[in-house]
Amino acid sequence: MSDFDAIVVGSGVSGGWAAKELTEQGLKVLVLERGKQVEHQKDYTTEHTPVWQLPYSGLPNRVQDAREHPIQSQTYAFNESNKHFWNNDRLNPYIQTEGAEFSWRRADIVGGRSLLWNRQVYRWSQLDFDANKNDGHGVPWPVSYDEIAPWYSYVEKFIGVSGQAEGLDHLPDSEFLPPMDMFGLEKTIQGRLSRKLPKLNFTIGRTATLTRPHNGRAACHYCGPCDRGCSGGSYFSSQSSTLPAAKATGRLTLISDQVVTHLLHNEAGTKVTAVAAVDTKTGGAKLYTAKLVFLCASTVGSTQILLNSKSKLHPDGLANGSKALGRYLMDHPKLTHTGIMIDNAAQYYQGNRPNGCYIPRFRNLNKQENHDFLRGYGYQANVLRADWQFDFNRKGFGADYKESLRQPGPFWIWALTGFQESLPNSDNTISLHPNKTDRFGVPLVVSKFNWSENEKKMANDNASYAGKIFRAAGAIQYNVADPGSLSVGGSSIHEMGTARMGDDPQSSVLNKFNRSHEVENLYVTDGAFMASSSCVNPSLSYMAFTARACEHAIKNL
Amino acid sequence: MNRTRLNRREFIQCAAFLSTGSAIAPSVLSMSKEQQDFVREHSDFLQHKTTNLFSEPQKSCAATVARHVIPSNDTPGADEANVALFIETMVQHWFSAAERKQFIEGLDDLIDINAQKFNHLNSQQQLSVLESLEDDASEAAWFDLGNTLRIWDSDAPFICQLKELVVLGFMLSEVGSTQFLKPNPMGMFAGSVTLKKEDSAHASQIPLRVLNKAVQ
Structure with a gap:
């Protein structure tokens, strides 16, 4: 029983x-x-x-x-x-393998x-x-x-x-409640991308x-x-x-x-x-x-x-x-790239939207495509308005300095994080330590994790395409992450x-x-x-x- | 479930974040007993830390510099926001031992900047001292464009660290967040609102540098 x-x-x-x-x-x-x-x-x-x-x-x-x-x-x-x-x-510790870290x-x-x-x-x-x-x-x-x-x-x-329903075969629509509003800047970006990079889709986060x-x-x-x-x-x-x-x-x-x-x-x-x-x-x-x-x-x-x-x-x-x-x-190995945008700077926003925008996967959607990597990646895109936290580190004192901190800054940061698919790899493992145990007597987890060549090759495309998107979107300056700096395994959670x-x-x-x-x-x-x-x-x-x-x-x- | 109505103080605390008339579910406008207890126990964090690090001249010097960075004018300044206490609290409890030692040395050097002592100079003379300290620090990486989202720059010159503490102490205080900056109204999200000259930036809910630490 x-x-x-x-x-x-x-x-x-x-x-x-x-x-x-x-x-x-x-x-x-x-x-x-x-x-x-x-x-x-x-x-x-x-x-x-x-x-x-x-x-x-x-x-x-x-x-x-x-x-x-x-x-x-x-x-x-x-x-x-x-x-x-x-x-x-x-x-509640665990053990990482040196040179093959995994962040749990x-x-x-x-x-x-x-x-x-x-x-x-x-x-x-x-x-x-x-x-x-x-x-x-x-x-x-x-x-x-x-x-x-x-x-x-x-x-x-x-x-x-x-x-927002988009009708994409490779990112099927869900049963949607109404989408959240976009920032004015995101609408500007959406318009530019649709003209300059029409095969991309730019949609509100689901x-x-x-x-x-x-x-x-x-x-x-x-x-x-x-x-x-x-x-x-x-x-x-x-x-x-x-x-x-x-x-x-x-x-x-x-x-x-x-x-x-x-x-x-x-x-x-x-x-x-x-x-x-x-x-x-x-x-x-x-x-x-x-x-x-x-x-x-x-x-x-x-x-x-x-x-x-x-x-x-x-x-x-x-x-x-x-x-x-x-x-x-x-x-998901990821890289975060940032662009500076001066469009829609006369506009601000109200409320904290707990959501960003999304650029669904656009690589290897059909077998005819020829890249040096398998599978694909998508970008999660977030908007941040500059304020005092970006530029308080300047000279000056008194009323003028104080006033310079008060208003939003004259630009937006647009951050693109490319999340890549990773291949199943038998060498990326969770095992138990032969004799170390936790406070409950359970053997400690030992993790061992590395990205494979496919992830590393895809990172090059993740980075170079981000530059293309920033240019098409109208960023006045941008910083593309070093493809060699892929996030530590586990940190995308x-x-x-x-x-x-x-x-x-x-x-x-x-x-x-x-x-x-x-x-x-x-x-x-x-x-x-x-x-x-x-x-x-x-x-x-x-x-x-x-x-x-x-x-x-x-x-x- | 324990749902208690808000008392006036707690309501104001909530209402600081609710300046629109949009419909908000009643559950959001009431706080659990545990939440109310938390709010009571966690009024301004400065009230809950014992500070006894600075001597009187050091306190006075920190307060004077804070006034020079963020004066009180048509809006409240460093004095109203208790920035001197923030500085002392952070240096005593938040700094590492090495950072604390370095900072205290910097503070003492400033106090003894000349025979007349910094605290006894007139305001214009004090300002000149601070400006020349900043000029002397010109080469520091602290001034680099965008070098603001790290947690703390332990290598920055004293004057830069002091200024950063003043700014953080003011902007993250209740006074700075509500009477100089304004809380972002909640209730709805509107992605385009015309920015007027009198508008301030939204106050922070958590310092941006905290969110930024996870970005590679």
Whole structure:
């Protein structure tokens, strides 16, 4: 007799969706979360806190950050107002391989990174699902766009996605709420690009942020710092969306502060029988049982649990007969380029738009194109108006100097970040250290990650094409990033792979429904299942595949 | 769920960010008890740090320089924003030991700039001293175009560091953010609004240099 029908490990984007779907289909579900509780609304303590109330007026506490958060503090969204949501790197360390660094950005709260994410949501296309099959890198995807499209629609209708329909085959439209307004400058740029680089598409970012009330959640009020939590529930988070839906069924139990250490299986090695956890507050060990287990502990976290569940029957880690577990770790290498624009300088803006614009992939859309790299990249584009923060470093004193700081500066910064697809590479790995363990007795994660030649060659195009875009857009000056300065793996926070899906159990960990080939009641639906990386943000795909996996699990109970 | 109505002070705090009449969901305009407790405990951060680093002449010198950088005129200046206390707090608690030592030396050198001592010079003489210090620092990288988005320039000459602390202390204060700059009104997003001569830049919610640190 099991304690629960299903156990979901992790409460972030994927775990929240698994909890919602499984409870709504009648299952009694336990969610185990390693982080601390953060309750919707009440625990968003810094929401709307003005800068002068933040420690050191929001300037980073360099000593403390270097000691407690050396990894997390490198993240754009980490600051004095929300550091309590992020992983403490001193208490929860991992080991990087020298010369093959991987930056593991983690939350340590209920809701996981769904509270902290940048909310960009893009569908994958058939081009993405065909990529591995067409060029031979990685294993072919066992799922087509047509199979997953209804699930994209299903999750989009629930979470709310604002954006503009463009009718592109390689970036299919979502079920859209109205798009956000563009800056005047962006409209100028859009017009120029459409004339000078007509094959590019320039569209407002597609974001899981509400532009009108939706499913009981408020429309965005454009206050700005989403990553502190939003009491209006205006962006998708587990707290605002999936966990309340799961709770409403009366069948959800969520326990925070529970680090899942490993899974136990039956004598035949074909079923998980229990989930072993340690209470982070008491150190007490506990076993939880259920008929079904969903790992949604994040790409690295879920793989760590499986690797640490090895047994006589599963000597290389649970469900790892393929030896693919822990391999083919991916992220999106990126370069950020900046241009200076003096158009629309007589205009300003009102409200903080939590969104940018997007230039979808335009390379290798058809087989006739001839580049020295495979696959492609897209640019996320953000506008920033110059102010005193750019030019206070000048001479002068008194009233004139003071006045020079008051108004917006006479130009805009337009930043283009090119996010590239990376190829699945068996040398990019997550493994467990043979003898070093964390404070819960779990072997430490060891990461090893490098970009391949394809990513490096694509970076040249990413950089040179950015220059072309700046010239076409009318930038008076621009700085293109050195293609040799690709971001460290993991820092796009789009880590994927390490328990990939595929039709062949000899080369993949999961089947096309995210179920283990070897363990019949085990599903992995966070980023670990991804067989390739596309160049678009992956969270929406985690949601769609999770919902689909839940339906499959329930049908096969 | 614990939803309490705002008291007046808290409402004003929220309202500082809400100058449009757009419809905003009631949940946004109310704060949880935990949020209210946080706001109470985290009024101006300067009130929550003990500072006892500077001597009286050092305090006086920092305040005098702050007034020279950001005077009070038709809008409040460094005095109203308590910038001298900001400087002392940052130097005592935020600087590294090496940065602190270097800064204190610079401050003492300024105080002893000549036989009359900086604090006792008249305003015009003080200004000349500050201008000549800045001229002496001309070669420093601190003045480079765009060298503003790093977290801190530990190698910058004393006069440059002092000026940067004054600017940060003023612009990130409640006075600077609401009576000199203006909070960006929330409630809606409009991408093109005509910029009028009297308009100020939007106040910061988090210093830009913090966001910039992740950009390669």
